[in-house]
Amino acid sequence: MATSGGTIWDRPERAGRGPAPSHSREEITAAAVTLADTRGIEAVSMRALAVQLGVGAASLYRYVARKDELIELMVDAVMGHDLQFEISGDWRRDLRSFAHGLRAMILRHPWMAVPSAGLRNFGPSTAQVYEQVLGTIDGLGLEIDEMLVMVETLDAFVRGRVFEELSEQEAVRRSGLDREQWMQTQFPYIQSLIDSGRYPLLTRVVFDAETPHDPDRLKHGFDMGLERVLDGLAFMLTTAS
Amino acid sequence: MATSGGTIWDRPERAGRGPAPSHSREEITAAAVTLADTRGIEAVSMRALAVQLGVGAASLYRYVARKDELIELMVDAVMGHDLQFEISGDWRRDLRSFAHGLRAMILRHPWMAVPSAGLRNFGPSTAQVYEQVLGTIDGLGLEIDEMLVMVETLDAFVRGRVFEELSEQEAVRRSGLDREQWMQTQFPYIQSLIDSGRYPLLTRVVFDAETPHDPDRLKHGFDMGLERVLDGLAFMLTTAS
DNA sequence: TCCTAACTGAGTACGACGTTCGCAGTAGTG
């Protein structure tokens, strides 16, 4: 059993003695990630993953104590490999780059929206990312607590925003229909809301949106919101220096 | 089977002819909500809920087509009953009140953090809430699209922030230990990160936080971030009027 | 008033899930 240490991060991958394991954490994690990317996170079962690896299901518990730990490995692996952003020395540009990178990463791996709770999920790669992000606002005269508030606020906006962007997309995927068909199943109810006359503003939202569910529209809303959040964060610097 | 309409919201609760159902959607929903509040969302199984109601598990499918629909009912019920905020006519005060109300609601019902994807989960109570929130920024000279961006941005911040606040709390709960014991299981790993010397800023975070996990500290961070976000949203009005 | 179509309740069953147990096999150590 791989059940000694408190978290998986301080438990050694290999124990000293017996035969060498036929797989590595990295290999198993990679297989789980591609499985989640291609068939959705709910398709990542210990059995299915074992099949993918040509292994018995119970064997996976030699590498991982619980499924949760597998998810932790997956999250940290993606944080390490697929989160890209640039550091230029201009804090606003850098935080914007981080926000875009975080959003893009989650959109590439929709299952990341739920299990990765930002700063609280503390694998080594995740830690490195936030170390770097904190670095972009270091030396601007802020207390460490204030720096943390800045990063957490930005992080919360991005994750919350992308979570909303994804939820419709996920509903479509689960229904098995294509986007057009799915929207038609929703239509009668939306219509009944409008006809009730009790939602005039939401009605304007539905009617005035020229391209109702253009992906660029969501990106647009993200970018606008992001600039507002960055505007707000800039206030922290004025009061500090 | 309760499987005719596309969503549960346009499917009548009672069909015309036969015997009256022995329960109502509202009753079932309320039982599920208290079950989720007291024993966690993962304790809400169709079987457990059926026991709570003194009913066979299969009977629940007379009221609900899939478990997802039960969750939808739960979310919308809580949005209707437990989300409180005040409308004064001062947009900033009103949005702040909404943000606090939303946060408090999710903290009271931690399971709401995940399944309720904000604007996309569109039960009648949810719709009413967002109608009201849009109303607080109506008539300020903004296009409906811009109003939507404002609300979505605020909503994203609150949900993302509360999600992070909850994730640690949930990890503690799942471990079965109390907070003190749980923190001690995490300690060796945190220590090893610090000792590696590769995370100087995160180390400052750990050391400089005077009361490491005071709930007021989280509330503080929320309030500070919220004011920054509101600062940023205020910019939308200056360019509009 | 009665018949019957339409509905409700639920026992049973199916397949999938996470996880545990116990055992056969293997590789380093003394």
Next chain:
DNA sequence: CACTACTGCGAACGTCGTACTCAGTTAGGA
């Protein structure tokens, strides 16, 4: 070479969401 600590894994347990089926019940139409 024996011992020990490990690895792989078939089988099994309990739980889950859900479909099938059918007996019992009721309200509308004759």
